[in-house]
Amino acid sequence: MRRSRAILTVLTSGALAAGALTVLSPSAEAATTLGAAAAEKGRYFGTAVSLNRLSDSTYSTILNREFNMLTAENEMKIDALEPQQNQFNFTTADRLITRANEIGAQVRGHTLAWHSQQPGWMQSLSGTALRNAMKNHITQVMTHYKGKIHSWDVVNEAFDDSNGGRRDSNLQRTGNDWIEDAFKTARAADPAAKLCYNDYNTDNWSWAKTQGVYNMVKDFKARGVPIDCVGLQSHFNSGSPYPANYRTTLENFAALGVDVQITELDIEGSGATQATTYGNVVRDCLAVARCNGITVWGIRDTDSWRASGTPLLFDGNGNPKAAYTAVLSALGGGTSSPSPSNPGSVSPSVSVSPSQGTGACAATVSVNAWTGGFVATVTVKAGSAALGGWTTGVTLPTGAAVTSTWSATASGSTGAVSFTNVGYNGAVAAGASTSFGFQGTGNPPSGTLTCTAR
Ligand code: XIL
Numbered sequence: 001m002r003r004s005r006a007i008l009t010v011l012t013s014g015a016l017a018a019g020a021l022t023v024l025s026p027s028a029e030a031a032t033t034l035g036a037a038a039a040e041k042g043r044y045f046g047t048a049v050s051l052n053r054l055s056d057s058t059y060s061t062i063l064n065r066e067f068n069m070l071t072a073e074n075e076m077k078i079d080a081l082e083p084q085q086n087q088f089n090f091t092t093a094d095r096l097i098t099r100a101n102e103i104g105a106q107v108r109g110h111t112l113a114w115h116s117q118q119p120g121w122m123q124s125l126s127g128t129a130l131r132n133a134m135k136n137h138i139t140q141v142m143t144h145y146k147g148k149i150h151s152w153d154v155v156n157e158a159f160d161d162s163n164g165g166r167r168d169s170n171l172q173r174t175g176n177d178w179i180e181d182a183f184k185t186a187r188a189a190d191p192a193a194k195l196c197y198n199d200y201n202t203d204n205w206s207w208a209k210t211q212g213v214y215n216m217v218k219d220f221k222a223r224g225v226p227i228d229c230v231g232l233q234s235h236f237n238s239g240s241p242y243p244a245n246y247r248t249t250l251e252n253f254a255a256l257g258v259d260v261q262i263t264e265l266d267i268e269g270s271g272a273t274q275a276t277t278y279g280n281v282v283r284d285c286l287a288v289a290r291c292n293g294i295t296v297w298g299i300r301d302t303d304s305w306r307a308s309g310t311p312l313l314f315d316g317n318g319n320p321k322a323a324y325t326a327v328l329s330a331l332g333g334g335t336s337s338p339s340p341s342n343p344g345s346v347s348p349s350v351s352v353s354p355s356q357g358t359g360a361c362a363a364t365v366s367v368n369a370w371t372g373g374f375v376a377t378v379t380v381k382a383g384s385a386a387l388g389g390w391t392t393g394v395t396l397p398t399g400a401a402v403t404s405t406w407s408a409t410a411s412g413s414t415g416a417v418s419f420t421n422v423g424y425n426g427a428v429a430a431g432a433s434t435s436f437g438f439q440g441t442g443n444p445p446s447g448t449l450t451c452t453a454r
Pocket of ligand 1: 233
């Protein structure tokens with residue numbers, strides 16, 4: 001709330017100083033790229049980059065246009081940077097820094113200490129020799145890139161998949177303190193970089209692995225071990241689906257006093273289902289002030305490490321998918337409505353009690369509200385028959401106004417407002433649901449939402 005006021009004050013005095021309110025109109029246009037839309041929310045939107053694809057013009061064009069945070073998909077891993085012990089090869093990875101500088105993007109470093117993609121010489125080390133080699137690698141690499149990296153994945157994937165404890169690895173066998181040793185070494189090498197712990201299957205709050213990582217971060221914060229962020233890889237598929245409690249997980253990590261970054265997002269699937277999940281992930285991040293940004297793990301489906309699952313935002317021809325539109329829309333971009341202030345800075349979160357709709361669908365709303373504004377997320381659920389389209393309606397309190405809408409079209413902005421599906425989320429199978437949202441000023445809606453099937 002304080003932050004929103006500060007922004008408003010700056011804009012107002014800027015407009016007056018310029019002597020014309022029209023100076024505000026450019027900022028009232030919705031952003032049309034992922035990076036720009038995220039930036040308006042105080043966040044970044046990134047992608048993994050495979051350096052050998054930069055010569056592909058379709059790939060490069062999308063990269064340059066859409067993203068403002070870059071991660072090397074493989075080129076900053078241990079085997080790539082230190083192929084022989086203490087002989088470093090930065091040539092390829094340096095090209096990522098160059099490209100980032102050319103397009104005004106930042107770089108996430110990935111990754112300094114990991115059981116996987118170790119060079120042969122490291123795989124055969126153990127004990128003190130391995131521990132020292134790990135620390136030397138961290139120091140040399142971070143010194144080379146000093147001042148050029150937004151956040152480093154200092155340690156990657158150190159937890160066991162099922163029991164909440166540590167994963168067995170040559171690094172783990174050097175002693176349980178290897179992770180804190182890595183973080184302390186990293187802080188000394190580049191004090192300006194944010195230091196992250198990064199892992200997968202840490203999205204579902206009730207999973208033991210999530211709890212294991214949470215407890216480690218809590219312990220590090222309690223004992224003053226330097227850690228600034230937690231990376232959730234968020235590779236979603238049928239075996240590891242997007243969980244309904246994802247926002248809770250983000251909130252709980254953030255409450256430990258660390259930033260949260262979604263670092264390797266991909267969601268297997270297609271069409272409306274995939275688009276809805278992508279939108280949900282973005283809205284979850286926006287709802288948590290310390291969720292800094294989102295990185296997708298590749299550009300086109302054909303670039304993905306899991307290409308057969310078509311998990312990315314662009315198809316093989318470089319055309320944006322429904323998932324792209326959902327992400328851009330959730331970020332507040334892509335339409336001509338004014339961009340709202342940052343909902344991530346708000347608190348506390350309140351819930352409006354769910355309400356039943358009429359006819360063959362039901363609409364329920366959950367609201368994040370703060371003094372002067374709110375974000376409402378609405379779930380539309382089909383009854384026993386499939387929906388071809390839907391319209392939900394709500395009456396806003398006096399003085400309230402809708403300022404932006406995603407994944408639906410609003411009939412107006414004040415009083416009785418109805419929201420109708422957009423192209424990709426009109427069809428809802430029997431018993432299934434989809435969601436949309438809107439942001440507004442004034443008091444949030446309360447009471448009944450109607451739902452009409454079409
Ligand atoms: C993957 C890359 O996408 C592949 O190209 C490579 O063959 C293997 O690694 N977790 C991580 C990433 O932290 O580094 C992995 O990237 C995907 C899972």
